[in-house]
Amino acid sequence: MKLFIDTANVEDIEALAPLGIIDGVTTNPSLLAKVGGDPRAVLKRICDVVQGPVSAEVVATDSDGMVREGRELAAIDPHIVVKVPFGKAGVQACRTLTTEGTRVNVTLIFSAAQALLAAKVGASFVSPFVGRLDDIGTSGMDLIAQIVEIFENFDFSTEVLVASIRGPIHVIESARIGADVCTCPPKAIEALFTHPLTGIGLEKFLADWDKAQQPVG
Ligand code: E4P
Numbered sequence: 511m512k513l514f515i516d517t518a519n520v521e522d523i524e525a526l527a528p529l530g531i532i533d534g535v536t537t538n539p540s541l542l543a544k545v546g547g548d549p550r551a552v553l554k555r556i557c558d559v560v561q562g563p564v565s566a567e568v569v570a571t572d573s574d575g576m577v578r579e580g581r582e583l584a585a586i587d588p589h590i591v592v593k594v595p596f597g598k599a600g601v602q603a604c605r606t607l608t609t610e611g612t613r614v615n616v617t618l619i620f621s622a623a624q625a626l627l628a629a630k631v632g633a634s635f636v637s638p639f640v641g642r643l644d645d646i647g648t649s650g651m652d653l654i655a656q657i658v659e660i661f662e663n664f665d666f667s668t669e670v671l672v673a674s675i676r677g678p679i680h681v682i683e684s685a686r687i688g689a690d691v692c693t694c695p696p697k698a699i700e701a702l703f704t705h706p707l708t709g710i711g712l713e714k715f716l717a718d719w720d721k722a723q724q725p726v727g
Pocket of ligand 1: 516536537538617637639641642673674675693
């Protein structure tokens with residue numbers, strides 16, 4: 511399963527990229543607004559750091575506007591994947607951009623029916639938001655299982671990109687179900703490294719080693 515980082519913070523990306531575990535990046539208008547500056551320049555810097563898909567979202571709400579913005583975003587760097595929000599305008603824009611050879615990530619997916627429609631128009635990725643579904647008392651992971659099953663039934667090449675990840679359980683469950691990608695905020699990636707027994711175990715190994723170096727008697 512691929513691991514993307516869900517942030518527009520270049521420093522956070524630079525800190526994790528050398529570990530070799532980051533396969534791509536997702537951004538959205540909220541994340542870009544949070545870091546400030548010229549969003550195009552930020553996206554370009556991100557593309558230079560991570561040589562993988564970098565999702566950049568349109569803010570137009572009509573299909574023509576989405577296509578126009580999508581073309582501009584795609585021109586920033588070959589790694590850019592244009593993100594469009596699900597809806598009739600988004601589906602139509604996805605179809606046009608895909609036909610032109612631009613990769614599209616259809617975002618704000620909250621049902622398997624929406625994922626199916628996005629796959630039918632050639633989306634490279636669909637982004638179901640598991641955390642936001644959990645927040646309203648439904649199961650985000652059930653949705654991932656449904657989408658993975660449907661895409662397998664029909665051999666869709668669209669990748670299931672699990673978004674709105676809150677912690678390691680979402681990542682582990684996504685991997686067990688067979689989702690293609692998880693996009694995690696930096697905090698959630700940090701949490702993947704952490705287990706109290708690893709820390710305790712290492713402390714004990716080092717303490718025992720120190721003890722063994724002391725002269726006998
Ligand atoms: C990424 O593509 C999504 O925009 C992001 O994961 C949404 O996460 P949130 O629900 O924590 O805002």
